[in-house]
Amino acid sequence: DRVVQIVTFGTLQARGVLRDVGRVMDLPYAFVDSIAKMIPKELNITLDKSLKMNHELKKLYDEDPQVKELIDMSKRLEGLPRHTSMHAAGVVISQKDVDEYVPLALGADNNVVTQFTMTTLEELGLLKMDFLGLRTLTVIQDAIRLVEKSTGVKLVTEKLNYNDKAVLDYIGTGKTDGIFQIESAGMKSFMKELRPQSLEDIIAGISLYRPGPMDFIPQYIKGKNHPELITYECPQLKPILAPTYGCIVYQEQVMQIVRDLAGYSLGRSDLVRRAMSKKKGDVMQRERQNFVYGNEEEGIPGCVKNGIDEKVANKIYDEMIDFAKYAFNKSHAAAYAVVSYQTAYLKYYYPVEYMAALMTSVIDKPTKVAEYIQVCRQMNIPILPPDINKGEYGFSVSGGSILYALSAIKSVGRPVIEAIVAERKEHGEYLSVKNFIERNMEAVNKRAIENFIKAGALDCLEGNRHQKMVVFGQIVDDISRNKKQSMAGQLSLFDIASEDEKKEFEIRMPNLEEYDKETVLSYEKEVLGIYLSGHPLDRYRNMMEKMISARTIDFQPSDEDDREGGEPDESKVRDNQKVIIGGMITEKNVKYTKTNKVMAFLTVEDLVGTVEVMVFPRDYEKWQNMINEDARVFIQGRVSAEDDKASKLILEKVRSFSDIPRELWIQFESKDDYSQKEKGLLEDLRNSQGTDTVVIYLKDVKAMKKLSAAYHVNLQDEWLAQMSKKYGEGNIRVVERALKTL
DSSP states (O other), X not given: OOEEEEEXXXXXXXXXXXXXXXXXXXXXXXXXXXXXXXXXXXXXXXXXXXXXXXXXHHHHHHHOHHHHHHHHXXXXXXXXXXXXXXXXXXXXXXXXXXXXXXXXXXXXXXXXXXXXXXXXXXXXXXXXXXXXXXXXXXXXXXXXXXXXHHHOOOOOGGGSOTTOHHHHHHHHTTOOTTSTTOOSHHHHHHHHHHOOOSHHHHHHHHHHSSTTXXXXXXXXXXXXXXXXXXXOSSGXXXXXXXXXXXXXXXXXXXXXXXXXXXXXXXXXXXXXXXXXXXXOHHHHHHHHHHHHHOBTTTTBOOTGGGTOOHXXXXXXXXXXXXXXXXXXXXXHHHXXXXXXXXXXXXXXXXXXXXXXXXXXXXXXXXXXXXXXXXXXXXXXXXXXXXXXXXXXXXXXXXXXXXXXXXXXXXXXXXXXXXXXXXXXXXXXXXXXXXXXXXXXXXXXXXXXXXXXXXXXXXXXXXXXXXXXXXXXXXXXXXXXXHHHXXXXXXXXXXXXXXHHHHHHHSOOOOOOOOOOHHHHHHHHHHHHSSOOSOOTTGGGHHHHHHHOSOOGGXXXXXXXXXXXXXXXXXXXXXXXXXXXXXXXXXXXXXXXXXXXXEEEXXXXXXXXXXXXXXXXXXXXXXXXXXXXXXXXXXXXXXXXXXXXXXXXXXXXXXXXXXXXXXXXXXXXXXXXXXXXXXXXXXXXXXTTEEEEEEEEEETTTTEEEEOOGGGOEOOOHHHHHHHXXXXXXXXXXXXXXXXXXX
């Protein structure tokens, strides 16, 4: 009752206020959307500023009365509070119950918050602390626990070598998926350019990769690579700016400059830093006078008195003002850099344990889990299905592989998993399906057992998934019946039978083949939210990589957790950008427009997620035969981006996977080898008449020859499997030709 979180007010910003007002005015969504997208994406942009910056918007405002009314109405509401939420980190701590000092309110999710914002609380003299709870700290903690469990090594984060060249070089490779603060596409390319050689470089990198300071990145990299080109306005700046290659990167450097050049005290320099970071213009103008010419009353000598030219002093002050608007607090950046380095260290030396801990932290986001599973596959880390004999609540490690988390199985709550794991630890591994059900009868119901089977969690027990699905219901009924009879004191035939006779009564696994691959995958998707033991699109992976220019995950808004600390909220696709995506259509909803024309909304799934595709009437008429459920297609279209929502794709062209030009390459050791097998080969090719080209490759002389159209083939899976068997798997390869457009 003496600690409470702080309220924040979400205000009506330029884009948001237009959308809200447009909705109330009952204007068409597309019309309001087009106006809102004319607002430049800039920090603290206002409607007035937008009208000055965008001439097209100004022209519409002057000429279209509807646009004028929308903007004028929006201007009156701009900046007003729209909704309340909870401050990400701010907490008030008071001597007595907080409600003796501050009015309280129930915020979202029934959390108690103050009714005053942080600035008011500070003015009242209350103690405000910032506690930023980072998901990454839990990831590090979990990874260290998994490392100790699997290797016996007890890591202590404070004792890591923070100058490990191998780890720093690894960060510079850009393979930083899952590494705190540096896993976005922009940050990866920046790290490749920066090639950090010390923790100091990572601190600077994190500080610079934000709106504003980004403009200084080329200057910083140039200074790092060519120290001889760095110049300083005056000698006193060199010791302050040398660590950052002549750039002002941190607020602490601003404080140091005013102290060393103009003779400010420590306390006074902090006031300047605060005024600059809070953009208090009047205070900054007053301080310019003090900085350049000094102030005897307040004991400030000033630059001129310290032998620095007046013009130079003003130029330095201009640069400080320019940068301080965005300057990062170095202590904050250093704390982030330490966490970034720790995650990179763990991923480099203990990749399996680190990736398991990372996936546990995003277990409630299937798209993110799917993305990290792809990363694991690129790192050659096998992902095994959940396992009731080895698995844990979260993702765990088993001999160089990652075991899928039991908690990811749908309709199975935490208490059930904890009961199953506790029973296993106490009485040993489960021996059969019957043994598993008997020992957990209180915890599991039929739905849970079915989901365990579909997820592959019972694969460690006798029988395949198909067999288990057929018999598990009978086993449950049998155990329940026997339990009821024994509770009623009744003897069953089973109780008086001998051991051999009991075996006769056991429910046996029926003689059934395992489900086909498609069924196994669809069950995994149903109960885990992702495909685990493969993907229906796996066989098209190479073709998709060559053809697509965007993945479905690129349409998602940035995850808050990925930019804890001010990384720009960058969408990987831009509004109106032309892209090609590839995947299978998992859903198709047909709608009718007001003029009774047909349009459709498709859900397209690729290897990591899904995206919504809009098909307008004219295009629907043209492509309707190709856009049915389960179709494997490439779609070329235009991005429709929305603020803080997943972007959509507007369809323009479609091409089926089977229409992409493909070539079959068949390799032979030498010309003699080919001559011996040529007759049989040509016969095999005639057995698969089609449109795909065949290329013969002779390994010894590195020569290739395209066969004529008479030997073009139809690249079906079964036929390819036979060819691989006959000529060797390594000698048969299908090559797709990438197309720039469809």
